[in-house]
Amino acid sequence: MNLRRTVPVSTRVRADLASVTRAIGMLVSRHGSLRTRVRSVDGVTQQETASVGRLPLLVTESDGDPVEAAQVLAGRLADVAFDHAAEWPLRVGLVLAEGRVRQVVLVFSHSTVDAHAADVVLRDLRLILLRGAIATPPGPQSVQVARDQHGVDRHRSDRSVAYWVRQFGRLPDESMEPTRSELDPRLHRGVLVSSAIDAATRLIAARHRVSVSAVLLAGVTALAAGESGRETCGLFNMAHNRFRTEYANAVANLGQIGFCVLDVVDRPSFVDLLSRVWRASLDGYRHAYYEPAAMRGKFEELGYEYATAFLPHYYFNDVRLPGGGVTETVAMTQGELRAAMGRSTFSWTRGLDRASWHLLTHVTDEPGAVGITLSIDTRFRSPESVEPFLRNLEQLLVTAAFRDVPWPWKPR
Numbered sequence: 001m002n003l004r005r006t007v008p009v010s011t012r013v014r015a016d017l018a019s020v021t022r023a024i025g026m027l028v029s030r031h032g033s034l035r036t037r038v039r040s041v042d043g044v045t046q047q048e049t050a051s052v053g054r055l056p057l058l059v060t061e062s063d064g065d066p067v068e069a070a071q072v073l074a075g076r077l078a079d080v081a082f083d084h085a086a087e088w089p090l091r092v093g094l095v096l097a098e099g100r101v102r103q104v105v106l107v108f109s110h111s112t113v114d115a116h117a118a119d120v121v122l123r124d125l126r127l128i129l130l131r132g133a134i135a136t137p138p139g140p141q142s143v144q145v146a147r148d149q150h151g152v153d154r155h156r157s158d159r160s161v162a163y164w165v166r167q168f169g170r171l172p173d174e175s176m177e178p179t180r181s182e183l184d185p186r187l188h189r190g191v192l193v194s195s196a197i198d199a200a201t202r203l204i205a206a207r208h209r210v211s212v213s214a215v216l217l218a219g220v221t222a223l224a225a226g227e228s229g230r231e232t233c234g235l236f237n238m239a240h241n242r243f244r245t246e247y248a249n250a251v252a253n254l255g256q257i258g259f260c261v262l263d264v265v266d267r268p269s270f271v272d273l274l275s276r277v278w279r280a281s282l283d284g285y286r287h288a289y290y291e292p293a294a295m296r297g298k299f300e301e302l303g304y305e306y307a308t309a310f311l312p313h314y315y316f317n318d319v320r321l322p323g324g325g326v327t328e329t330v331a332m333t334q335g336e337l338r339a340a341m342g343r344s345t346f347s348w349t350r351g352l353d354r355a356s357w358h359l360l361t362h363v364t365d366e367p368g369a370v371g372i373t374l375s376i377d378t379r380f381r382s383p384e385s386v387e388p389f390l391r392n393l394e395q396l397l398v399t400a401a402f403r404d405v406p407w408p409w410k411p412r
Contacts, residue, residue, distance in 0.1 A: 003107065003109075003113065003115060007104040007106070015100040017101060024055070033143075036143060037086070039085045061096050061097070069103070073093040073095060090108055092106055092107075144250075145252040164299075170261045174312055175311075180381075180382065181379075185353050187352045188386065189351060194340075194344040196394055197344075197397055199330045201397060208271065218278075222409035233261070235284065235314055236310065241289050260284035270396070314357060314360075315356070334401070358376065359374070359381070374389055
């Protein structure tokens with residue numbers, strides 16, 4: 001998975017090709033993560049930061065809209081998977097128009113940087129273009145983060161691994177056997193863009209003093225558990241791990257998967273479920289910092305097949321930009337929200353070929369709305385089930401914005 005970013009070049013800076021090329025060089029020199037390859041040495045995966053090297057620049061001339069040209073260029077750079085052993089985890093393109101650079105295109109390997117790190121790099125690039133240099137030192141780089149995980153932070157990793165093993169032991173011992181013929185691609189992904197969900201989740205979050213992400217996770221869990229009849233659910237969510245001050249400006253991929261277990265044996269109402277999801281997910285976030293090899297090794301030591309152990313459970317990742325907290329409420333009537341449901345749109349998308357879970361949810365920003373992408377493993381679920389699931393999620397949340405919804409969490 002690659003992260004694509006485009007940066008318009010201000011008219012206040014020198015934007016000839018040579019000046020912008022020097023700025024790119026300063027940026028890559030500043031951040032060792034952008035010069036780091038990942039290689040296997042004697043069977044051990046290691047990061048190697050190059051002290052010198054060359055970064056190719058793809059330069060294109062635009063006779064039309066530079067923004068459109070930048071989007072096309074970003075697609076060209078991102079369509080080919082990174083070879084992490086051979087190349088640096090950054091690709092750069094420049095869009096020229098009338099003799100000056102109008103757009104800088106950067107494609108990052110998500111294996112090396114997360115979305116926040118990409119924003120740090122873009123901020124530094126803008127400052128270098130404007131000022132010619134940055135006086136403050138850079139934040140920690142990916143190699144330093146790895147050293148911390150193996151060294152001073154080892155106790156935190158050990159604690160998280162112990163928590164995962166303890167919680168995983170609460171789940172029923174089960175495996176999933178395919179019930180359908182696998183389609184190509186194995187994962188089918190549908191996305192519902194809904195302003196109704198955006199407004200409903202804010203209303204619910206404000207009323208119950210939880211995050212909008214917790215509301216969405218509760219909604220997905222309600223429908224998935226209601227369908228399956230599960231009494232205990234394993235929930236996997238993504239944590240950004242930037243709570244510590246020293247990692248605020250780290251250029252690395254600090255995002256790791258959190259894990260929690262939720263009991264629904266007593267068939268709670270949606271409000272009760274939301275409270276449980278909020279508490280459980282926070283516990284999962286607190287234990288989402290660990291050394292990945294140590295986590296895998298412990299599960300395998302206990303006899304689990306790490307590649308398939310999590311398949312029966314659910315993955316949730318809210319990748320929206322920071323903001324939109326519970327204080328940003330909306331004033332809408334139930335009628336207005338239900339009318340907004342009629343404007344929601346569903347479409348199919350691509351992006352994942354394999355996953356460790358049979359059902360995955362991603363949340364993204366959309367203009368005036370939220371995008372809910374549901375990915376299903378076609379060995380276990382029919383593609384025809386994707387749109388109804390998302391529509392039911394929307395209906396559930398709109399109903400829950402005005403009254404509690406009892407088990408089985410299907411609005412009437």
